[in-house]
Each structure stands twice: as structure tokens, then as C-alpha cells.
Amino acid sequence: IDGVINEQEWGNAARCALVNAKDGDAPKDPTTIRLLRDDAGLYVAFECFDSQMDKLVANVKTDKGPVWNDDDVELFFKPDVKGNSYYQFAVNSLGVKYEGRTLADSAWRGSWSCAVKRGAKNWTAEIAVPFSTLAMESGKEAFGFNACRSNPKTMETSAWSPTFGSFLEFKNWGRLVMGSQIGGVFACDLRLEKPLPAAGLHTFHATLVNNTED
Numbered sequence: 680i681d682g683v684i685n686e687q688e689w690g691n692a693a694r695c696a697l698v699n700a701k702d703g704d705a706p707k708d709p710t711t712i713r714l715l716r717d718d719a720g721l722y723v724a725f726e727c728f729d730s731q732m733d734k735l736v737a738n739v740k741t742d743k744g745p746v747w748n749d750d751d752v753e754l755f756f757k758p759d760v761k762g763n764s765y766y767q768f769a770v771n772s773l774g775v776k777y778e779g780r781t782l783a784d785s786a787w788r789g790s791w792s793c794a795v796k797r798g799a800k801n802w803t804a805e806i807a808v809p810f811s812t813l814a815m816e817s818g819k820e821a822f823g824f825n826a827c828r829s830n831p832k833t834m835e836t837s838a839w840s841p842t843f844g845s846f847l848e849f850k851n852w853g854r855l856v857m858g859s860q861i862g863g864v865f866a867c868d869l870r871l872e873k874p875l876p877a878a879g880l881h882t883f884h885a886t887l888v889n890n891t892e893d
């Protein structure tokens with residue numbers, strides 16, 4: 680986890696683009712996410728293209744602060760799709776972190792790691808979240824999920840599954856379907872499903888392959 684997205688590490692990851700969180704249209708500044716997993720946790724890489732890299736908003740300098748007011752990326756997990764509890768992990772372009780367990784438990788601290796890197800036309804973030812932090816087993820088949828980005832310069836928010844409002848509208852999150860363990864680190868089908876009210880069920884399919892050597 681160093682904030683650098685390279686093909687050797689991420690070339691076989693599941694990937695998809697974020698859309699405007701409010702209406703599902705293409706955002707002004709695109710974002711691509713990539714996902715990998717092993718038996719310990721989930722790994723997500725954000726590539727945030729930005730037409731105003733020299734104006735990135737990065738006011739929060741201390742962990743557990745409101746990084747969502749800055750240029751930031753966020754992950755949301757809902758292990759119990761029928762309940763109201765969720766986990767939130769966010770990081771701004773300085774690498775300042777926030778994690779919370781529902782709005783009522785913002786003081787919660789969990790074990791996770793992240794790193795960011797700024798480039799000429801984009802900034803990137805790599806995030807690793809252990810399944811143990813989410814209080815769930817690595818073999819869980821599916822859970823509620825969303826990946827989001829805030830871009831205060833353009834007053835735009837984007838998400839993998841558009842929420843048509845706040846990121847916390849978890850009824851509009853999608854599902855991350857993990858697939859089954861085949862061997863090695865993990866070679867499995869990783870499927871992202873999201874309900875779009877105007878278009879029905881959309882599914883994203885990818886196959887993760889094991890690049891480790893014996």
C-alpha cells in the first residue's frame with residue numbers, strides 16, 4: 680500500500696468507473712476504482728482524474744476530522760444488508776484518514792491502511808480493509824457496498840452506485856458479491872450489483888487471477 684497504482688499489482692483487478700452520485704450521469708472529473716481481495720481483506724484503488732490539480736481542497740490535517748469536506752474518496756460497507764449498521768472509511772488527498780461505524784459511533788477506530796499519491800493530472804489512493812475490522816468472516820458471500828468521491832471544486836460527488844442524495848443513503852448502495860475461494864491468494868469471481876431505479880439491476884463481472892509464484 681503506497682498510493683501508486685501499477686499494472687503488476689492491479690492489472691487483474693476488477694474495475695469500474697464512478698458516476699455522478701446525484702443522477703447517475705458521467706461526472707466532470709472521472710474516477711476509476713479497482714478491487715482485489717485475499718483471505719484477509721479487501722483492497723481498493725482509486726484513480727481520481729482532476730482538471731484542477733493545483734486547486735485540490737485539503738484543509739483537514741488531523742485523522743478523524745471531516746475529510747469529506749475536502750477532495751476525498753470513501754468506502755462504505757454494510758455487512759448486514761437488512762440492518763442499519765455500516766462502516767465508513769475515508770481519506771483526503773493528503774492521506775488524512777477518517778473511519779466511523781454509523782453516525783452514532785463516529786468515535787470508533789478500526790484497523791485499516793491507506794496511502795495517496797498526487798500526479799500531474801490525477802491523484803490516487805490505495806486502501807486495505809481487513810475483514811476482521813468489518814467484524815465478518817472472509818467467506819461471507821455478499822454485503823452492501825459503495826465507493827465514493829467528493830470533489831468540492833466542482834461541487835460534485837460521484838459514486839459506484841448512485842445514491843441520489845447523501846452518500847449515507849444506504850438503501851441505494853450496491854452489493855459486493857465475493858465469489859468462492861479457488862486457491863492461492865484468491866482467484867474468484869468478484870461481482871458488483873447495483874439497483875438503478877430507472878434501469879433495473881446492473882451487474883459488473885470480473886475474474887480475479889492469482890499472480891503469485893510458487
